Amino acid sequence: xxxxxxxxxxxxxxxxxxxxxxxxxxxxxxxxxxxxxxxxxxxxxxxxxxxxxxxxxxxxxxxxxxxxxxxxxxxxxxxxxxxxxxxxxxxxxxxxxxxxxxxxxxxxxxxxxxxxxxxxxxxxxxxxxxxxxxxxxxxxxxxxxxxxxxxxxxxxxxxxxxxxxxxxxxxxxxxxxxxxxxxxxxxxxxxxxxxxxxxxxxxxxxxxxxxxxxxxxxxxxxxxxxxxxxxxxxxxxxxxxxxxxxxxxxxxxxxxxxxxxxxxxxxxxxxxxxxxxxxxxxxxxxxxxxxxxxxxxxxxxxxxxxxxxxxxxxxxxxxxxxxxxxxxxxxxxxxxxxxxxxxxxxxxxxxxxxxxxxxxxxxxxxxxxxxxxxxxxxxxxxxxxxxxxxxxxxxxxxxxxxxxxxxxxxxxx
Amino acid sequence: xxxxxxxxxxxxxxxxxxxxxxxxxxxxxxxxxxxxxxxxxxxxxxxxxxxxxxxxxxxxxxxxxxxxxxxxxxxxxxxxxxxxxxxxxxxxxxxxxxxxxxxxxxxxxxxxxxxxxxxxxxxxxxxxxxxxxxxxxxxxxxxxxxxxxxxxxxxxxxxxxxxxxxxxxxxxxxxxxxxxxxxxxxxxxxxxxxxxxxxxxxxxxxxxxxxxxxxxxxxxxxxxxxxxxxxxxxxxxxxxxxxxxxxxxxxxxxxxxxxxxxxxxxxxxxxxxxxxxxxxxxxxxxxxxxxxxxxxxxxxxxxxxxxxxxxxxxxxxxxxxxxxxxxxxxxxxxxxxxxxxxxxxxxxxxxxxxxxxxxxxxxxxxxxxxxxxx
Amino acid sequence: xxxxxxxxxxxxxxxxxxxxxxxxxxxxxxxxxxxxxxxxxxxxxxxxxxxxxxxxxxxxxxxxxxxxxxxxxxxxxxxxxxxxxxxxxx
Numbered sequence: 123x124x125x126x127x128x129x130x131x132x133x134x135x136x137x138x139x140x141x142x143x144x145x146x147x148x149x150x151x152x153x154x155x156x157x158x159x160x161x162x163x164x165x166x167x168x169x170x171x172x173x174x175x176x177x178x179x180x181x182x183x184x185x186x187x188x189x190x191x192x193x194x195x196x197x198x199x200x201x202x203x204x205x206x207x208x209x210x211x212x213x214x215x216x217x218x219x220x221x222x223x224x225x226x227x228x229x230x231x232x233x234x235x236x237x238x239x240x241x242x243x244x245x246x247x248x249x250x251x252x253x254x255x256x257x258x259x260x261x262x263x264x265x266x267x268x269x270x271x272x273x274x275x276x277x278x279x280x281x282x283x284x285x286x287x288x289x290x291x292x293x294x295x296x297x298x299x300x301x302x303x304x305x306x307x308x309x310x311x312x313x314x315x316x317x318x319x320x321x322x323x324x325x326x327x328x329x330x331x332x333x334x335x336x337x338x339x340x341x342x343x344x345x346x347x348x349x350x351x352x353x354x355x356x357x358x359x360x361x362x363x364x365x366x367x368x369x370x371x372x373x374x375x376x377x378x379x380x381x382x383x384x385x386x387x388x389x390x391x392x393x394x395x396x397x398x399x400x401x402x403x404x405x406x407x408x409x410x411x412x413x414x415x416x417x418x419x420x421x422x423x424x425x426x427x428x429x430x431x432x433x434x435x436x437x438x439x440x441x442x443x444x445x446x447x448x449x450x451x452x453x454x455x456x457x458x459x460x461x462x463x464x465x466x467x468x469x470x471x472x473x474x475x476x477x478x479x480x481x482x483x484x485x486x487x488x489x490x491x492x493x494x495x496x497x498x499x500x501x502x503x504x505x506x507x508x509x510x511x512x513x514x515x516x517x518x519x520x521x522x523x524x525x526x527x528x529x530x531x532x533x534x535x
Numbered sequence: 536x537x538x539x540x541x542x543x544x545x546x547x548x549x550x551x552x553x554x555x556x557x558x559x560x561x562x563x564x565x566x567x568x569x570x571x572x573x574x575x576x577x578x579x580x581x582x583x584x585x586x587x588x589x590x591x592x593x594x595x596x597x598x599x600x601x602x603x604x605x606x607x608x609x610x611x612x613x614x615x616x617x618x619x620x621x622x623x624x625x626x627x628x629x630x631x632x633x634x635x636x637x638x639x640x641x642x643x644x645x646x647x648x649x650x651x652x653x654x655x656x657x658x659x660x661x662x663x664x665x666x667x668x669x670x671x672x673x674x675x676x677x678x679x680x681x682x683x684x685x686x687x688x689x690x691x692x693x694x695x696x697x698x699x700x701x702x703x704x705x706x707x708x709x710x711x712x713x714x715x716x717x718x719x720x721x722x723x724x725x726x727x728x729x730x731x732x733x734x735x736x737x738x739x740x741x742x743x744x745x746x747x748x749x750x751x752x753x754x755x756x757x758x759x760x761x762x763x764x765x766x767x768x769x770x771x772x773x774x775x776x777x778x779x780x781x782x783x784x785x786x787x788x789x790x791x792x793x794x795x796x797x798x799x800x801x802x803x804x805x806x807x808x809x810x811x812x813x814x815x816x817x818x819x820x821x822x823x824x825x826x827x828x829x830x831x832x833x834x835x836x837x838x839x840x841x842x843x844x845x846x847x848x849x850x851x852x853x854x855x856x857x858x859x860x861x862x863x864x865x866x867x868x869x870x871x872x873x874x875x876x877x878x879x880x881x882x883x884x885x886x887x888x889x890x891x892x893x894x895x896x897x898x899x900x901x902x903x904x905x906x907x908x909x
Numbered sequence: 910x911x912x913x914x915x916x917x918x919x920x921x922x923x924x925x926x927x928x929x930x931x932x933x934x935x936x937x938x939x940x941x942x943x944x945x946x947x948x949x950x951x952x953x954x955x956x957x958x959x960x961x962x963x964x965x966x967x968x969x970x971x972x973x974x975x976x977x978x979x980x981x982x983x984x985x986x987x988x989x990x991x992x993x994x995x996x997x998x999x
Contacts, residue, residue: 157644226778235656243636250640255565257721260714265627265657265678279776282901283686284679286627286657294675301693322632325639326652330954331971346970383620383674385665388653390950397671427971515653516662518674586947589926646962649954 123373124210124314125468126188126203127353127455128164132210136454137472140480140500145453147337147349152319153240158328162337164351164456165319166203188318194271198238198262201271203354203461204316208272211312215358216370222277229280229308231299232269232356233291233315235460238262240320268316272356280308286460288514289422290381291315292355293463293522297379299359309364314356314464323459324350330389338425338457339484340450341434341496348424351456355464374471377411377507377523380404384517390428391513395436401519402440402509409523411507413441416523418479418503420470420510421496423450424457425484429513434492449482449497463512467522470508474526479503540908541801542768543692545760547702548609548753550601551861552578553849553875554711554746558729563717570729572746572850573711579603583667590650591663592631593747594624598660598708599667601751605704606668609753612702618753619672619700620661621691622708623683625853627657629712660708672700683707684857685774685895685903691754692772701755707857708749719745726817732851734815734844735822735829735879743816746850750857752864767864767909770801774903782824782898787831790902794832794894797904806836808906809888810872812863814895815844816851821898828896829880843876856895860905863891867909911937913985921981924959925952937981945980953978960984966991 123133128146130136139146147162168186188202193209208230212218217228245259269284281302287294292315299313317323327333332347339345357373365372382401386392406413422433430450437445451469458465473480482496507525514520554572561571578600580588588596612618631654638648653659658676665674673694677686684707691705719725726742733740760766773796779785795805811832815825833840849858862873870887872878893905918932921941925948939945942953956978957968966988968974977987 155644157647239632246633246636247640249565250637255717255721257718260718264625264680266680269679273776279778281774282679282776283677286676286678287674288656288658298675298690301690301697304697305693321639321644322636322652322655325644325647326635326649326655329647329649329652329958331957331969331974335969381673381675383662383665383671385616385662385669385671387666388659388662388951400671514658515656516658516674517665518658518662589928590951646958649958650951653951 123214123357123468123471124207125355125465126166126206127458127465128166128351129454133468133472136469137476139454143481143483143500145337145483146351146455147453153321155321155324158324161328161333161335162349163319164349166352194275197271198241198267199318200234200237200316201262201268203318203352204232204268205271205275207314207316207354207356208276208312211356211358212276217358225277226279227308228278229282229302229311230269230273230278231283231285231295231302231311231313232272233285233287233295233460233463234265234268235286235288235291235317236320236322237265238267239322240318243321272312278312287518288516289457289459289462290512290514290518290520291460291463292465293467293510293512293520294381296357296376296464296467296522297381297520300376300379303359303361310358310360312356313359314354315461316354317352317459317461319350319352332426334425337484338453339486340421340423340425340452340482341430341488341492342485343487343489345425345427345430347426348457349453351458353455353458353461353465355461355468357467372527374474374527375525377525378405378409379520379522380408381520384519386517389515391432391517393432395432397517398433398513398519399436399439401521402436402511405509405521405523411523415507416509417446417505418473418508419446419448420466420508421448421450422511422513423452425452431491433513434494438493443493445494447479447497447503448494449480451480453484463520466510467524470510470524474505474508474524477503477505539802540770542757542770542908544695544754544769545757545766546752546769546864547755547766548605549861549864550604550608550751552597552600552749553858554748556848558731558744560729561711561716562713563720564713565717567720569716569720569725569745571711571716571744574747581667592628592654592659593710594628594708595654595660595663597710597747597749598622598664598706601706601708601749602664602668602704605751605753615669616671617701618670619694619703620665620670620674621687621703622661622706623677623687623854624657624660624708625678625680625683626709626712626715627678628654628659629714630710631655633714664704664706670704681853681897681899682774682901682903684854685772688905689772689774692769695754695756703754704751705754706749706751707854709747709852709854711745711747716745732817732847734817734846735825740817741819743818743851746852746855748849748858749854750861752860765909767867767907770803770906770908771797772905773797774901777900777902780900782896783820785824785896787827790828790896791831791835793902794892794904798906801906803906805832806838808890808892809841809886810866810891811840811842812859812876812891812893813842813844814846814856814859816846818898821896824896839881841878841880843872843878845876847877848875856893856903859893863893863907866891867907911985913988914981917981917984920959920963921956924955935981939980941978941980960988964988964992
């Protein structure tokens with residue numbers, strides 16, 4: 123696994139923030155925004171550990187942000203975030219020792235919603251404000267750029283795809299990667315999501331009047347909207363037989379996945395949560411599990427009035443009024459759009475390893491309409507199976523189930 | 536093709552939106568206009584009300600038009616709420632994204648346009664299609680440059696094969712856009728005159744022409760044939776990155792193996808394919824590579840193969856493989872080579888065409904092969 | 910004839926690109942959303958921008974917008990109550 127967020131550059135750093143209940147929200151410094159710059163955002167800050175990085179020392183202008191840490195010579199901010207996370211996951215999975223021939227068979231499935239739009243915005247500003255044409259700023263524009271950057275950096279020539287399902291992309295990428303493995307198209311696939319902050323998304327969400335001026339408060343009675351974030355998370359997915367044969371350490375299993383579409387509205391979820399419910403049921407069916415098998419739900423929980431209510435209705439129906447511990451971790455990392463599903467999958471796996479449920483940070487008073495009480499503080503749990511949900515614009519719903527290895531199913535951790 | 540062919544999905548309906556056959560000069564954002572194949576009118580979007588239509592972006596309109604035609608072609612499905620949508624687009628709704636960003640720059644963020652932002656998410660076309668037709672199954676959008684549609688088709692076939700969905704609408708759609716025209720012109724992709732393309736026929740000409748369009752395929756389980764007429768089938772789809780960095784360095788023998796591999800999985804031999812449909816686009820290096828592969832295929836098949844090209848009808852764009860697939864499906868449906876396809880190679884002596892292999896050697900560094908049979 | 914109401918009708922038509930409608934088609938007392946003109950939540954967001962552009966009033970919460978936009982008359986009342994003198998923004 124590899125992860126980079128406003129709350130940390132490694133799984134350990136991210137988990138420390140969860141234990142300390144420290145939000146990654148802060149001031150926007152990445153670019154100027156006259157209209158929306160006052161909104162708190164989860165911007166990936168320079169990595170203090172990277173000050174010892176030779177790249178940062180030799181070029182002070184590179185500092186220690188994603189561009190310096192990724193090892194990628196050039197790319198958009200999203201490309202750097204994706205490559206950073208991918209390289210960490212690759213090493214973590216013990217694949218650094220793979221030679222060229224073996225690497226060529228490895229696939230990449232990556233989710234992104236805006237790709238290199240930050241650079242493309244620069245192209246447009248230069249053209250419109252200075253009447254200067256600089257098409258080189260468009261070279262990272264296509265959504266395929268982060269997946270190509272990951273593949274290029276690591277020498278991967280297996281099945282490659284970029285999915286763009288808005289806020290469900292990261293989860294969809296992992297689900298798609300499972301299908302790639304099961305179909306035999308590849309034995310190993312790097313999967314996840316990446317998105318950087320951008321004027322497009324900050325202004326876009328602000329114009330929808332659903333960004334919270336004091337940060338997102340999922341499921342709260344006074345929730346006022348989402349908080350934008352950026353980051354990336356990648357996991358190495360592998361068929362069990364292949365992983366055992368090479369003695370790889372298994373962090374978790376993707377036990378099942380399910381996806382549906384609301385077909386209701388371009389942005390608002392179906393208020394009764396019925397298709398979100400169907401996605402969760404589909405994931406459980408896929409895993410051969412019942413709702414009672416789920417020990418923790420990492421909710422989509424963006425903090426918007428509409429999402430949280432629809433999601434709560436779906437959860438209450440699925441679990442017959444008695445859901446297991448539920449939390450949304452979006453106040454830690456912001457809503458990282460396409461990266462969210464992947465970041466939250468990694469967080470869920472970390473929760474399973476540590477037997478701890480992350481806090482639903484930002485909760486002051488739960489909205490009684492939810493019908494349940496999210497976990498207010500990071501606390502102990504008895505966790506074998508976690509469900510992570512992502513619900514995107516356009517009504518894309520994706521539910522994943524991850525399971526901790528136990529003695530009767532592979533190595534203990 | 537005999538009953539021993541292993542197939543993935545049956546094609547119950549096809550919808551095709553083609554641009555005008557004669558290229559016209561089109562404005563780029565700045566500088567000289569660019570010749571390209573444009574749709575002069577946006578297609579009828581079926582159940583979408585006029586008021587909703589006025590707000591939608593061009594790619595959404597093209598996708599909806601193709602979807603509407605496909606649903607008319609198949610006569611509808613009994614359970615629309617279970618239909619899945621799998622859509623491939625290389626550029627997404629670029630005009631809406633550009634409009635939103637231009638407005639931000641011009642107005643210094645004072646008057647953002649929410650409707651444009653909503654349309655700028657790349658899954659907007661798939662979402663609108665689902666809303667228009669009430670399709671509530673899985674909904675996936677692939678945005679991976681020139682293989683976006685092949686990936687969407689792969690996903691659609693996978694959903695059918697695994698039983699996750701009984702029906703899938705697989706769509707490929709891309710729009711012409713002044714920024715795309717500009718970028719292509721600056722990077723030297725386009726020809727300067729507006730004569731139609733003649734892929735693999737005019738080795739001296741450099742450059743290709745941009746185009747736009749969409750195609751949609753309602754696919755279902757292979758046993759879905761109504762009485763009487765057998766349906767076209769997708770017998771296989773494979774899409775991968777190339778090992779070489781440039782199509783110039785591609786080894787034709789490797790390409791033959793790539794094609795042979797997919798055919799073999801379906802139980803079909805190279806020499807049994809009635810028509811190889813190539814995605815050649817008129818650019819010199821690309822045409823030469825396709826020609827080399829064509830020669831190698833002929834040799835491996837033990838005789839001349841019949842091959843055809845189609846981008847002279849629609850131009851080059853990321854989702855163009857979807858157009859090729861629609862033409863392949865029409866061909867096996869009727870048994871005659873679709874009029875939009877220009878053939879090269881032996882005539883086939885009047886035999887009905889019952890198998891088409893759609894092959895793309897993308898200059899962006901990918902190759903794909905799709906087998907359609909009846 | 911209420912000048913503000915007539916101006917608002919024209920601004921609504923322009924902001925939402927309602928090409929087939931004229932100001933006379935819009936009944937100022939009728940519902941704008943759902944029934945009546947049949948606008949939806951995305952149109953509401955566009956109207957928020959329109960109100961800020963022409964009258965300097967910035968609506969930051971959807972609920973305030975929903976109430977103000979019930980009809981052209983309620984919108985006119987809302988603007989009269991909240992507009993800045995000389996139409997400057999805050």
